[in-house]
Amino acid sequence: MSEAPAVGETPRYYVPHTSVWPIVGSVALFIMAYGLVTMIHQTTDKVAAEGTHGVWIFYIGLGIVAFMLFGWFGTVIRESVTGMNSGLMDRSYRMGMQWFIVSEVMFFAAFFGALFYARVISVPWLAGAGSNLETHTFLWPDFADVWPLFMTPGGTETEAMEAWGLPFINTVILVTSSVTVTFAHWALKKSQRIALGVWLAITVLLGAFFLLLQVVEYAEAYEELGLTLGSGIYGSTFFMLTGFHGAHVTMGTVMLAVMLFRVFSGHFTPENHFAFEATSWYWHFVDVVWLFLFTFVYWF
Amino acid sequence: MTRNGIRRVIATFGQLCSIVLVIFGYSQAAVAQVFDMREGVTEISQRVQNLHHISLGVCVVVGIVVFGAMFYTMYAHRRSKHPVPAKFHESTPVEIIWTIIPTLILIGMAVPATTALIDIEDNSDPDITVLVTASQWKWHYQYVEADIGFFSNLATPQDAINNLIEKEETYILDVDNPLVIPTNQKVRFLMTSGDVIHSWWVPDFAVKQDAVPGFINEAWTRVDVPGVYRGQCTELCGMNHAYMPVVVEVLPEEEFDAWIEDQRVAAALAGEQAVADRSRTWTMDELMPIGEQVYIAQCATCHLPDGAGQGIRYPALAASEIVNGPVEGHIDRVMNGVADTEMQAWAPQLSDRDIAAVITYERNSFGNATGDIVQPLTVFESR
Amino acid sequence: MIAHADTIPKQRHPLIAFLLRWLLTTNHKEIGTLYLCLAFLLFFIGGAMAMVVRLELFQPGLQFTQPDFYNQMVTLHGLIMVFGAVMPAFVGLANWLVPLMIGAPDMALPRLNNFSFWILPFAFILLLSSMFMEGGAPNFGWTFYAPLSTTYGPPSTDYFILGVHLMGVSSVLGAINVMVTILNMRAPGMTLFRMPLFVWTWLITAFLLIMAMPVLAGAVTMMLTDRHFGTSFFEASGGGDPVLFQHVFWFFGHPEVYIMILPGFGIASQIIPTFARKKLFGYHSMVIATIAIALLSFIVWGHHMFAAGMPLAAELFFMYATMLIAVPTGVKVFNWVATMWRGSMTFETPMLFAVGFVIMFTIGGFSGLMLALVPADFQYHDTFFVVAHFHYVLYPGAIFGTMAAVYYWLPKWSGRMYDERLGKIHFWTATIAVNLTFFPMHFSGLAGMPRRIVDYSIAFADFNMLSSIGAGLLGLTQILFLYIVVKALTSGEKVTDAQVWEGAEGLEWTLPSPAPLHSFETPPVIEPDDAHAAADRA
Numbered sequence A: 001m002s003e004a005p006a007v008g009e010t011p012r013y014y015v016p017h018t019s020v021w022p023i024v025g026s027v028a029l030f031i032m033a034y035g036l037v038t039m040i041h042q043t044t045d046k047v048a049a050e051g052t053h054g055v056w057i058f059y060i061g062l063g064i065v066a067f068m069l070f071g072w073f074g075t076v077i078r079e080s081v082t083g084m085n086s087g088l089m090d091r092s093y094r095m096g097m098q099w100f101i102v103s104e105v106m107f108f109a110a111f112f113g114a115l116f117y118a119r120v121i122s123v124p125w126l127a128g129a130g131s132n133l134e135t136h137t138f139l140w141p142d143f144a145d146v147w148p149l150f151m152t153p154g155g156t157e158t159e160a161m162e163a164w165g166l167p168f169i170n171t172v173i174l175v176t177s178s179v180t181v182t183f184a185h186w187a188l189k190k191s192q193r194i195a196l197g198v199w200l201a202i203t204v205l206l207g208a209f210f211l212l213l214q215v216v217e218y219a220e221a222y223e224e225l226g227l228t229l230g231s232g233i234y235g236s237t238f239f240m241l242t243g244f245h246g247a248h249v250t251m252g253t254v255m256l257a258v259m260l261f262r263v264f265s266g267h268f269t270p271e272n273h274f275a276f277e278a279t280s281w282y283w284h285f286v287d288v289v290w291l292f293l294f295t296f297v298y299w300f
Numbered sequence B: 001m002t003r004n005g006i007r008r009v010i011a012t013f014g015q016l017c018s019i020v021l022v023i024f025g026y027s028q029a030a031v032a033q034v035f036d037m038r039e040g041v042t043e044i045s046q047r048v049q050n051l052h053h054i055s056l057g058v059c060v061v062v063g064i065v066v067f068g069a070m071f072y073t074m075y076a077h078r079r080s081k082h083p084v085p086a087k088f089h090e091s092t093p094v095e096i097i098w099t100i101i102p103t104l105i106l107i108g109m110a111v112p113a114t115t116a117l118i119d120i121e122d123n124s125d126p127d128i129t130v131l132v133t134a135s136q137w138k139w140h141y142q143y144v145e146a147d148i149g150f151f152s153n154l155a156t157p158q159d160a161i162n163n164l165i166e167k168e169e170t171y172i173l174d175v176d177n178p179l180v181i182p183t184n185q186k187v188r189f190l191m192t193s194g195d196v197i198h199s200w201w202v203p204d205f206a207v208k209q210d211a212v213p214g215f216i217n218e219a220w221t222r223v224d225v226p227g228v229y230r231g232q233c234t235e236l237c238g239m240n241h242a243y244m245p246v247v248v249e250v251l252p253e254e255e256f257d258a259w260i261e262d263q264r265v266a267a268a269l270a271g272e273q274a275v276a277d278r279s280r281t282w283t284m285d286e287l288m289p290i291g292e293q294v295y296i297a298q299c300a301t302c303h304l305p306d307g308a309g310q311g312i313r314y315p316a317l318a319a320s321e322i323v324n325g326p327v328e329g330h331i332d333r334v335m336n337g338v339a340d341t342e343m344q345a346w347a348p349q350l351s352d353r354d355i356a357a358v359i360t361y362e363r364n365s366f367g368n369a370t371g372d373i374v375q376p377l378t379v380f381e382s383r
Numbered sequence C: 001m002i003a004h005a006d007t008i009p010k011q012r013h014p015l016i017a018f019l020l021r022w023l024l025t026t027n028h029k030e031i032g033t034l035y036l037c038l039a040f041l042l043f044f045i046g047g048a049m050a051m052v053v054r055l056e057l058f059q060p061g062l063q064f065t066q067p068d069f070y071n072q073m074v075t076l077h078g079l080i081m082v083f084g085a086v087m088p089a090f091v092g093l094a095n096w097l098v099p100l101m102i103g104a105p106d107m108a109l110p111r112l113n114n115f116s117f118w119i120l121p122f123a124f125i126l127l128l129s130s131m132f133m134e135g136g137a138p139n140f141g142w143t144f145y146a147p148l149s150t151t152y153g154p155p156s157t158d159y160f161i162l163g164v165h166l167m168g169v170s171s172v173l174g175a176i177n178v179m180v181t182i183l184n185m186r187a188p189g190m191t192l193f194r195m196p197l198f199v200w201t202w203l204i205t206a207f208l209l210i211m212a213m214p215v216l217a218g219a220v221t222m223m224l225t226d227r228h229f230g231t232s233f234f235e236a237s238g239g240g241d242p243v244l245f246q247h248v249f250w251f252f253g254h255p256e257v258y259i260m261i262l263p264g265f266g267i268a269s270q271i272i273p274t275f276a277r278k279k280l281f282g283y284h285s286m287v288i289a290t291i292a293i294a295l296l297s298f299i300v301w302g303h304h305m306f307a308a309g310m311p312l313a314a315e316l317f318f319m320y321a322t323m324l325i326a327v328p329t330g331v332k333v334f335n336w337v338a339t340m341w342r343g344s345m346t347f348e349t350p351m352l353f354a355v356g357f358v359i360m361f362t363i364g365g366f367s368g369l370m371l372a373l374v375p376a377d378f379q380y381h382d383t384f385f386v387v388a389h390f391h392y393v394l395y396p397g398a399i400f401g402t403m404a405a406v407y408y409w410l411p412k413w414s415g416r417m418y419d420e421r422l423g424k425i426h427f428w429t430a431t432i433a434v435n436l437t438f439f440p441m442h443f444s445g446l447a448g449m450p451r452r453i454v455d456y457s458i459a460f461a462d463f464n465m466l467s468s469i470g471a472g473l474l475g476l477t478q479i480l481f482l483y484i485v486v487k488a489l490t491s492g493e494k495v496t497d498a499q500v501w502e503g504a505e506g507l508e509w510t511l512p513s514p515a516p517l518h519s520f521e522t523p524p525v526i527e528p529d530d531a532h533a534a535a536d537r538a
């Protein structure tokens, strides 16, 4: 078995022999999953689960996941900094990230699919479109096909979220942040440390601001519009899409913040900054998803 | 191709596959009965069977060619007979040929399938419309024009299911009230469901359509031959999915009209009976046996004959707080059920007398001893 | 040069060292072994559940199980076989073989590889523990249609949902790894069109996984929110539709069934040329056909829902698209036959399983084609005819494929030969048992027996008894297989030749047997001619 290479010498392909982080991560995911279910059971009436500490189990799991990511990426960073990552390795990471984003696209595709299905198929059918006249006459005689769905077949009412208020501001924010992160990238490639730091910091702030506005928007939806998770398929798709998008923005912002920190620690070079690039891809992806969201959830 | 031409092709394929099956050692009649798709009693079901024959025939022929070549080469080109392997590989013409031929065969199969499908999906101009509403685990049939409706429950005794008594020919395919339809009329079915997805299937009509809660799917049939036809629910719908038979009785037209009339009269009589029931006070001894009957027929699948329930999914009625609590709560639970659970609303399904009886029974059995007697009038008033 | 950072100190208690080795390993061969062992264990568990099912169906009437428990067994059997047996087995084979076949030192992302594996046991603990919960295990079929699984699902459904999430994470990460390995780690000179077919089929399988698994995650997420957070994706009263669930599920589900067969195609394409001692006929058309199958698999999902109430146009579209898949699949079958044609064949156990695979998969494919015809599907749908179809493509398809692979590569993995005579006995008993179990199901289906029923009308009794007897025999053959593998590993004849099989070609056969823990640390150089031959032959 060959020894770890001396610092500075780049192996053709660095194969770590063992690592504790994956098993830590698996256990953590298990704890999180278990905690999440107990938490849900605790807070809803499906099962009486008082006395179980779902929330805490969940947070413990989440904590270990964070710890694992910290440790895992820490190791990778150390390897990268000590020059053990060959160009081939770098390409593996890049491709890995790209395919990961593809899988994320498909995850959102499922929810967009649900949205289109509701708008093009189930809502019109419930109102008697196509060969579904009988559905309308026998089951939902009072239901009319409008979108946003102000009144569900079951009679739940809601108001729609206006596109040109907060959502539009959020669109501007995200698009801007996509631009700023690109400026940061250019700066990085030209070794302009200060510009890099500034643009990246602005991006992080924009991300955080977006999230803040989204919280405001949700509060407005719940309190003023009566638009909730429970207000029919409009509310369901609205919160599912914007919610998962928000979760991704949160992830992205945290990742950007970590990058900012690493920039301060002087980790990246104009040639070697995969983590930064991956984060910016992710950020662009989140941005593109938002554009679709804005178009199909808010606008049309 | 003309219709006749198609018919001839169909017939040839049909014969072909029968022959193949006969080679396996069975007479054609036996083959048809045991191994074939059912022919059924409608024009559509027969066309579907033909389609089955065509596709089976195609597969058998392609199979004979492909497997024949394979077995031949395995025999002839095994090492002991053919020690030096040939060197050839890759041939574009060959690849093209074996791409195109299957494509053509498939197009040939798609044609009769398409025409049959178009006819099957033509739900227009029905003579009679029946609204079929599924629920766990029974069917409700509503004759839309005649405005009569009833539930259709499994009639096979529990003892047969538990292997305590002999099983009859129609084991688990028997219901208390079959759907009755006339011959030679286009009957349209509107399928829907009150809880989960079920599927209404009568093989002899080649009608299988899912009953989806909140939506109505349509299907139709026109049966020429009077008789009793049996099928089952074919979509997994929970615990008693196996015990949800569909039985259709097809009557000659005049008899059907008479049957409808009978139903009307029966409904009127039941109304009068209900008035009579609620106008007098019932005793415990009268209600208990009726209650037991209703309980065993309707409630025991979930709550078990001894009221012990099944874990947390189906609560025990023995020592239940609701059963031993105020009568109103109990009546409400039975009449209105609990939304989004298997406990359905029984008010539309049972008469005042039956509900009163079953509640009385539950309150005085399984170790419950409230001594309460619930009167049909009380039930009527809480409707 | 390759570097390894070895962090396990040498002096440890042997048990701890053993545990640490398997828990922390990043070696593709060790992880491959882990996957294969887990798959085999879960195959036994899933198979034991099938035994419960067959025991109950031995006769009409309730015999051993209560209806709800029966439904739990069917559900868990389907889930475990699909997600626990077939998929991990294929990933295990990919782990073992892909780096060897393309001349890579390891998988591209070794730590991620370990992560993908170790998520799985936990996912199955979540799933299996549901059997011991109040209200019982999931009981709504492996397809978990709403609203039976949402509004009416038992409390354990939520554990099931999270279990599926974990399996999804594992599969996606595993697929990304395979994808990147194949795209990035090939030895110099190994162009895409020189890769062995097993690698090709896995490349495409990985693509299917990356595209399909996230959609399943989306489906179960919507289930979770429908169950607990008041959304109404699958509820008409809120404007949703229970059938939407089926669309989302089958958009994942149909590619999933090809995920369970494409690596099997790859295995057959490796084995048949070896024992026919003749190049694979039509390497390029094999690759193109695989790609065509994969692409078509995304537009045929509706064929599972013909009875759910789709408009005529959609039914026609899905019917035509589905039928079209027979064309590229046919190309594969014909190519296998042409490969055998005028070869010089011997029939060692791997070849027997490969040939059995081709024949019986084709039979399953034929019944698939029959199912695709909508009017006929109205009769077949949700009957045992469908059960017969998918067991033919899955058991003598996916499982025979895996077993062929194990017999074929076991000498390379372990350096020991299995017992040829026992292997042949295994093949013939398994073949008889499979057909005895699953062929009569065609007839019970045609006669009108719905699937997922605990009890059936006496008209179907004979066929069911046959199936149950076959299933018992099939169970015994599994024990034989276990015995053969254990015997080979512990006391099998040592293999000295790197080549193992006279006709075998490909990089893995250039390594000593057993393959050393670390291989191709310096990439092999693929001479254009050699490589071409290797790729073409393989």
Ligand code: HEA
Pocket (backbone or CB within 6 Å): B058, B059, B062, B066, B102, B103, B105, B106, C143, C257, C258, C260, C261, C303, C304, C322, C323, C325, C326, C327, C329, C330, C331, C333, C361, C362, C363, C364, C365, C366, C367, C368, C369, C371, C372, C373, C377, C380, C381, C382, C386, C389, C390, C393, C394, C397, C398
């Ligand atoms: C490995 C898994 C696998 C594979 C490979 C397939 C392959 C195919 N399947 Fe199957 N299928 C399943 C697993 C699989 N299936 C499962 C698990 C289910 C049930 C899910 C559930 O409900 O639980 C199912 C259900 C299923 C249905 C739904 C049935 C119903 O519920 O009503 C349909 C309908 O079209 C179908 C069709 C097909 C077709 C057309 C193919 C084709 O790919 C087959 C193509 C192959 C051939 C046709 C043979 C070789 C070809 C030739 C020799 C060429 C020449 C031939 C001719 C021209 C005839 N399958």
Ligand code: HEA
Pocket (backbone or CB within 6 Å): C043, C044, C045, C046, C047, C048, C050, C051, C053, C054, C074, C075, C077, C078, C079, C081, C082, C085, C086, C140, C141, C142, C143, C387, C391, C394, C395, C398, C399, C437, C451, C452, C453, C454, C467, C471, C472, C473, C474, C475, C476, C478, C479
């Ligand atoms: C790869 C997938 C796969 C595999 C390999 C199998 C293997 C088997 N399946 Fe499976 N099956 C499915 C996937 C698979 N199945 C799916 C997806 C469903 C649909 C589920 C649903 O409807 O939701 C299904 C449904 C299904 C049904 C239909 C149930 C119903 O609809 O009511 C039946 C019935 O006979 C059945 C039987 C069997 C049998 C006998 C085997 C045998 O091949 C198993 C052989 C293996 C063993 C036996 C294990 C090893 C041995 C032991 C454990 C020792 C003990 C043995 C004895 C005591 C004899 N399966």
Ligand code: CUA
Pocket (backbone or CB within 6 Å): B134, B137, B197, B198, B199, B233, B234, B235, B236, B237, B238, B240, B241, B242, B244
């Ligand atoms: Cu109703 Cu199955």
Ligand SMILES: [Cu+2]
Pocket (backbone or CB within 6 Å): C253, C254, C257, C300, C301, C303, C304
């Ligand atoms: Cu499919």
